[in-house]
Amino acid sequence: MFGPFLSPLWGDVNDGLWFPQDASTFAGEVDSTFNMILWICIAFFIPIVIALAWFAIKYHQPKGGKATSRVRHNNVLEISWSVFPAFVLxxxxxxxxxGYLDQREPPTGAAEVNVQAFKWDWSMDYGNGIVSPELHAVVNQPTRLVMRSTDVIHSLYVPAFRIKRDVVPGRYNVIWFEATVASEKVSQAELDEALKDAEENHGGDFDPERYGFTRQGYTYFDLYCAEYCGRDHSQMQTVVVVHETQEDFEAWLAAANVKPEGMTDEEYGRQLYQTRGCQSCHSIDGTRLVGPSFAGLFGTTHALESGEQVTVDENYVRESILDPRAKIVAGYQAVMPSYKGQLTDEQINSLVAFIKSLNGD
Known part of the structure; x- marks a missing residue:
């Protein structure tokens, strides 16, 4: 808000020397404030260190020597070095x-996204049953995030936007931003080549960090969890896509929860496994993670914490997705969040098909 009036005092705050890309209306103010504090600290640090070294040399005396001065205090000096820094503070x-107050008050009419954080992923609810692990917004339009956690304290952090806010269990926290830089869209040929590489060399795992753009071909900004939240905290990250127009954003919304044309249930299930956070807790190679591995899981019988036995069939998989605490497999903790309202019946059916395919039949 006030940054443009004072930023000339502190130099260019968007030269890339200290910070990531400036991509929101908050970035200039935050960077300018940081630079102001940095130069004030440098202005104090350098003279203090020089004086410290000079005094140590000038007034060095052999052990046992007499004191050269018995001055106990200097009122002017002591008042000066107390009062002047207090004004600086x-x-x-x-x-x-x-900047803090600006970030606390979203403007009227801002678009709203409900954010759910859980170990170890993000869920963005855009309303009308449209849920995605990715955060999408429109350039030059304010977006309000209403955030909650289902387990421990997380923290939503987007470096390019200079926003960070804790996500705390049992309450809602709110933060907002207005992106000023839109994501670019790569060519169809480049996207097709990346999709082919993911299928042939990475088991269908399309990692945006590997290619620099999302499965839909958008470049993105990083979104991290900035509060240590357990074993896979470092993997709790997703992408922020900023659309050039409202029409492009609405087109993405329309396709967000729909199986791509020509894709089989098994293929769509694999995509959901990779994008909806399943791979954080369930391996597909037999490795034990937070939850049971999906490898060879379908059709087997497992002991529950209650002492009962359960056969992994379509109904069990569906129930485990919608109400994961209903039947807890022995030896595992009840930490999986519910995906009720986040996955459509078609998506659940595709996940079932994918899990079935891992039996190798």
Missing amino acids: VIMFVRGSW
Whole structure:
């Protein structure tokens, strides 16, 4: 808000020397405040270190020597080095409070996305049954995030937007942003080549970090969890896509929860396994993670924490997705969040088909 009036005092804050890309209306203010505090600290640090070294050399005396001065205090000096820095601290506080207050009050009419954080993934609810692990917004339009956690404290952090806010169990936290840089869309040929590489060399795992764009071909900004939340905290990241127009955003919404044309249930299930956080807790190669491995799982019988036995069939898989605490497999903790309202019947059916395919039949 006030950054444009004071930023000339601190130099160009968007030169890439200290910060990632400037991609929101908050970035200039945050960067400018940081640079102001940095240069103030440098202005104090350098003279103090020089004086410290000079005094140590100038007043060095052999052990046992007599004191050269018995001055106990200097009122002018002591008042000066107390009062003057106090004014500097007030300036730093006021400057920081401007940006903080701006981020606390979303503008009227901002688009709203409900964010759910859980170990170890994100779920973005756009309403009307449209849920995605990716955060999508429109350039130059404010977006309000209403956030909650289903387990432990997480923290939503988008470096390019300079926003960070804790996501706390048992309450809602709110943050907003207005992106100023739109994501680009790669050519269809480049996208097709990446999809082919993912299928042939990575078991169908399309990792945006590997290719620099999403499965739909959008470049993106990183979104991280910035609060240590357990074993796979470092993997709790997703992408932010900023659309050039409202029409492009609505086109993405229309296709977000729909199986791509020509894709089989098994293929779509594999895609959901990779994009909806399943791979964080369930391996497909037999490795034991937080939850049971999907490899060879379908049709087998497992002991439950209750002492009962259960056969893994279509109904069990569906129930485990919608109400994961109903039947807990012995030896595992009840930490899986419910995907009720987040996955359509078609998506659940595709996940079942994918899990079936891992039996190798």
